[in-house]
Every structure is written in structure tokens, then in C-alpha cells.
């Protein structure tokens with residue numbers, strides 16, 4: 001049976017998730033929430049209004065906003081409204097055996113998630129990402145396009161990994177860290193630290 005879905009947000013990430021959902025047969029997309037921007041107006045997906053529509057619609061949801069604080073607030077709001085997060089995996093993504101994808105997880109086209117990876121709640125695995133075997137990824141982590149998360153590495157809750165960045169195997173990244181685009185992370189990154197470059201160095 002087809003499952004109803006609302007994407008929370010109306011910006012670029014939300015529209016990208018709409019494109020993913022369009023390719024999944026057993027999800028019926030009801031629409032987006034939030035304020036339209038100039039680009040939203042080019043998208044024909046219904047804008048349902050504010051997040052309060054979650055209280056009235058019989059639907060699952062995923063979060064389509066990149067900002068970490070907003071993501072966490074939206075999860076709290078949706079939970080209080082009695083809504084369950086969906087898990088959205090594009091048909092071209094390769095998810096190997098014994099992978100666990102937490103509620104609210106979104107896996108974009110051509111991503112690969114290898115054997116025994118654990119993705120906590122509301123993890124975004126963007127297009128062409130590779131998450132290698134036995135990596136453990138915390139809640140609300142965003143892994144941007146073409147990034148690679150090495151085998152057995154641990155990514156703390158709320159961390160953002162930029163486009164094309166590489167986290168080497170067995171490395172731990174703390175909570176709410178930011179890994180710059182193209183960085184190569186060779187050693188532990190403390191919580192709430194931004195690193196950039198090859199090898200990655202602390203920016204702040």
C-alpha cells in the first residue's frame with residue numbers, strides 16, 4: 001500500500017527530496033511545507049502551508065531543511081504532532097545487507113551504503129556518496145554529494161560533511177562538526193569544530 005509523505009521545507013533540499021520521491025512507486029507525496037522561495041515557484045509540488053498541517057494530515061514525513069537547529073526543531077514538532085518519520089531510499093542507491101537506516105533517513109540517487117553501516121535518525125546521504133562498511137553515523141548527520149566516509153569511522157550527531165570530502169577509515173568525528181568541501185580527514189575531529197583542506201586542519 002502506498003504511504004503518504006510530507007516533506008518539511010520548501011527550499012533546495014526539500015525540492016531535491018521531491019525528485020527522489022518521484023521515482024519511488026509506493027510513496028504518495030502530499031506536498032511541501034514552509035515558505036516558498038523564488039525557485040520553489042518553478043516546482044509544481046503542492047505547498048501545503050505551515051508545519052501545523054502535520055496535525056491534520058494522516059502522513060509520514062521527512063525533513064527537507066539543511067540547517068541543524070531547524071532540523072532538530074522540526075523533528076520535535078513532528079513527534080509532538082504524532083507523526084512518524086519515513087525512510088526514503090532512491091531506487092538507484094545501493095544499500096548492502098545488514099545496513100540499518102534510522103527513521104527519517106534519506107538516501108539519494110547513486111549513493112552506496114556498504115555492509116553493516118549504521119545510520120541513526122534523520123541522516124541525509126546525498127547523491128553519489130559512499131559510506132564504507134561498519135561506519136557509524138549519528139542522528140541528523142548530512143553527508144553531501146560525492147563525500148566518502150571510511151570504513152569503521154564514527155560520525156557524531158549533527159555533523160555536516162561537505163561535498164567531495166573524505167573521512168579516512170577508523171577516524172572519529174565529534175558531534176556537530178563541519179567538514180569542509182574537499183577535505184581529507186586523517187585524524188579525530190573534536191566536536192563543534194570546522195576543518196578544511198588536505199590533510200584537514202582546524203579552521204575554527
Ligand SMILES: CC(C)(COP(=O)(O)OP(=O)(O)OC[C@H]1O[C@@H](n2cnc3c(N)ncnc32)[C@H](O)[C@@H]1OP(=O)(O)O)[C@@H](O)C(=O)NCCC(=O)NCCS
Nearest residue numbers: 144145161162163178179180181182183194195196197203
Ligand atoms: C568549510 C566551510 C563550512 C567554511 O565556510 P565559512 O565559514 O563561510 O568559511 P569562509 O568562506 O569564510 O572561508 C574561511 C577560510 O577558509 C577557506 N576555506 C573555506 N572552505 C574551504 C574548503 N572547503 N577547503 C579549503 N579551504 C576552505 C577559505 O578560502 C578562507 O580562507 P582565507 O581565510 O585564507 O581566505 C565551507 O567553505 C564549506 O566547505 N562548506 C561545505 C559546502 C557544501 O559542501 N555544501 C553541500 C551542498 S550540497
